[in-house]
Amino acid sequence: MFITPDFIHTPEEWIIWLLGSEFHDTATIDMLVQRTRYSREDIISSVGVLERMKAIRVNRNAGNAMIIDSIALVPNGKKMYGELILRAGHT
Secondary structure, three states: OOOOOOOOOOHHHHHHHHHHHOOOOEEOHHHHHHHHOOOHHHHHHHHHHHHHOOOEEEEEOOOOOOOEEEEEEOHHHHHHHHHHHHHHHOO
């Protein structure tokens, strides 16, 4: 069972942390579901929040825009990741 680090407070922060620390800036929804053990619906909801925050880029399927092929960190998300690194060092 995967445990959320103590310095992570929201599912969105955990997604940013995983993208920056484990997935080298890009991941699929399935990768996030497997790593977090959150439901697919919860991950998609958090991805929507992060997309509205302009922290990630959502790469949608060319044939069906409702399907998310992958998500990737963008500069604002990388800044958030940097803030999480600082928080991690202070726990």
